[in-house]
Amino acid sequence: MKTLSNSILSIRQNVPLFVSIAALVLYSSCSSSTPGAGAPPPQELPVIAVESKPVTTYSEYTASLEGNRDIEIRPQVDGYLEAIYVDEGAQVHKGQTLFKIDARPFREQLNTAKAMLLSAQASLETASINVSKLTPLVENNVVSDVQLRSAKAAYNAAKANVAQAQAQVESAKINLNYTNVTAPADGYVGSIPFKTGSLVGKVQTEPLTVLSENKAVHAYFTMSEVDFINFKEHYAGNTIEDKIKHLPEVELLLADNNIYPQKGKVELAKGQFDKTNGTISFRATFANNNGLLRSGNTGKIRIPSVTSNSLLVPQEATFELQDKVFVYALTDSNKVVGTPLTVTGTSGHFYLVSKGLKAGDKIVYKGIDRLRDGVQIKPQVLPADSVLKTAAL
Known part of the structure; x- marks a missing residue:
């Protein structure tokens, strides 16, 4: 306890000494810094000269x-969809089979039409024989010409029946061919809303697909x-x-x-x-x-x-203030001044400027976030061509 009291007494006695030493150190520090104190050197920043060049804007x-033709593929006959030979998005060529409709009813229609044609041809042959048989008899006045005219009329009717039967055969062939739905042109298949087994027909509102x-x-x-x-x-x-x-x-x-x-x-x-x-x-x-x-x-x-001549200003050399575009222009004393620009368009990473600058004016290219009006800088002039190439990348 006595030792602690002696220590405290010793510290109290030496307080004036500690204060004097601290004051001396502070004074020495201030004295050593004051003679060499002054403004920091101006910062070195890249500067470019604004150029006027022909520019292509868009x-x-x-x-x-x-596609130049989007063709709806529709069935020309009614029937069940028997097969789908293409997938959605497939590239196809003109004449390629896309869909197959059940052909059995149309094949039987063709067989029936062919049989009717054979029957009509047989009737025509019979009528022709009658005309041939009656012609000499009429010429020899054996029978009246009324019978011959009737025979010729029957022949003409039979001939018309043959033509009609032939047309039915051709129609049946066409319908049979329609069961193979082919591509009318080269192109790409669109969506296919139908599946195998679906009933399709001429009057349906939705096409089988759209060919582009x-x-x-x-x-x-x-x-x-x-x-x-x-x-x-x-x-x-x-x-x-x-x-x-x-x-x-x-x-x-x-x-x-x-x-x-x-x-x-x-x-x-x-x-x-x-x-x-x-x-x-x-x-x-x-x-x-x-x-x-x-x-x-x-x-x-x-x-x-x-545009024959436009002032090009890199966008990274600009800043916006109250919806206006500014740059820091360099004065003769190397001080910067915030200058508003009138921008007429863009080309790549450049603004096209009509007012605020003229060809040859120098602006700060980078480091503009560290500047304010009236600040003096040490300009590092960059070649304009290199800046144009860099900014265009």
């Missing part, structure tokens, strides 16, 4: 794809009234048909954002606007030799437009 319109002929594919898209007015003003020609002819080849952007390798051509514009949504329809046609496109696909039509 107007995009949502499109739905259809896809050697060429139509992409249907619509323009708003404003877009249509711009289209009429932009392209040469006195009529809409003439203006369509002056349209460049268009691209098809697929659902996976890949560009279809072959370009298409706009061929048709609908004659009037749709009253419900205020749009007018167009159609572009694309070759589809490899069968990559199918009816029912969706995508976007991209119509190119070439």
